Amino acid sequence: MDRHGYTKEATILVVDDKPYNLTLMSNLLKGDYKVEVANGGEEALKITASGLSLDLILLDIMMSGMDGYEVCRRLKSDPKTMNIPVIFVTAKSEVDDEKKGLELGAIDYIPKPISAPIVMARVKNHLALKAMADFLRDQNDWDIAERLAFTLKGISGKVSVSGLQQFADKLDVAVREQRTRNTPDDLIAQLELKLMEEQSKAIDQKKLKAVCVRLDALLADNDDEAGDVLYVNANLLKTAFPSHYHKINDAIKSFDFEAALAELRAATGMSMRKESS
Numbered sequence: 001m002d003r004h005g006y007t008k009e010a011t012i013l014v015v016d017d018k019p020y021n022l023t024l025m026s027n028l029l030k031g032d033y034k035v036e037v038a039n040g041g042e043e044a045l046k047i048t049a050s051g052l053s054l055d056l057i058l059l060d061i062m063m064s065g066m067d068g069y070e071v072c073r074r075l076k077s078d079p080k081t082m083n084i085p086v087i088f089v090t091a092k093s094e095v096d097d098e099k100k101g102l103e104l105g106a107i108d109y110i111p112k113p114i115s116a117p118i119v120m121a122r123v124k125n126h127l128a129l130k131a132m133a134d135f136l137r138d139q140n141d142w143d144i145a146e147r148l149a150f151t152l153k154g155i156s157g158k159v160s161v162s163g164l165q166q167f168a169d170k171l172d173v174a175v176r177e178q179r180t181r182n183t184p185d186d187l188i189a190q191l192e193l194k195l196m197e198e199q200s201k202a203i204d205q206k207k208l209k210a211v212c213v214r215l216d217a218l219l220a221d222n223d224d225e226a227g228d229v230l231y232v233n234a235n236l237l238k239t240a241f242p243s244h245y246h247k248i249n250d251a252i253k254s255f256d257f258e259a260a261l262a263e264l265r266a267a268t269g270m271s272m273r274k275e276s277s
Contacts, residue, residue: 012029013037013058014036072104216264
């Protein structure tokens with residue numbers, strides 16, 4: 001526990017049926033966390049049923065025997081494991097694949113081949129959120145929620161989520177002013193949204209800008225090459241614009257380039273084409 005009692009050394013379960021992937025992820029994480037491994041879905045469920053306290057599960061989708069979707073479904077249907085965050089680590093990158101995983105209860109996707117900085121940023125962010133969420137759920141106490149909001153700035157600094165520091169000030173006020181209208185779960189939802197926004201800070205901003213400029217130009221010209229650019233850079237754009245990506249993708253698939261362009265510009269907050277000229 002830290003001096004505030006809100007965080008602890010986290011235990012992460014990595015699930016993959018490929019020994020190389022288990023070793024790769026374990027070596028990446030073990031310097032900062034306790035790591036458990038499972039070489040398939042059945043073993044993962046045995047570990048979770050054993051009573052071991054887990055803070056996060058990194059779960060492959062395409063495994064022999066029980067796949068990751070079924071593992072996630074079973075975890076989320078069991079009251080004992082339903083609150084353990086699940087992040088899919090997978091080479092499956094189609095929109096429908098991601099949608100299915102999120103509908104089953106996963107909180108995030110990390111694409112393969114993995115990027116070490118992205119993995120570490122996502123893990124830190126979601127562990128920070130879980131620590132806060134667990135504390136609020138366990139206490140269900142607005143006085144405790146006030147204390148948590150007050151110390152959130154310090155916690156967010158430890159996990160390099162700088163955007164949460166300013167958010168903590170607003171949250172502190174909101175807890176005191178709105179305790180009669182909200183519940184701790186409402187605060188958890190706000191934190192989840194903020195962490196999703198913060199994910200974009202772990203990506204290559206220079207590359208992102210170049211991709212957006214290119215995509216903007218193609219959409220403005222009604223060029224169906226925009227679909228190819230979106231597909232090739234899907235992981236980058238999903239990470240940068242999680243709430244806009246699917247709308248852009250759906251519009252391009254429907255050949256509604258005007259709608260896709262409007263959504264892209266809403267995501268970037270500017271006309272990339274104008275900026276590049």
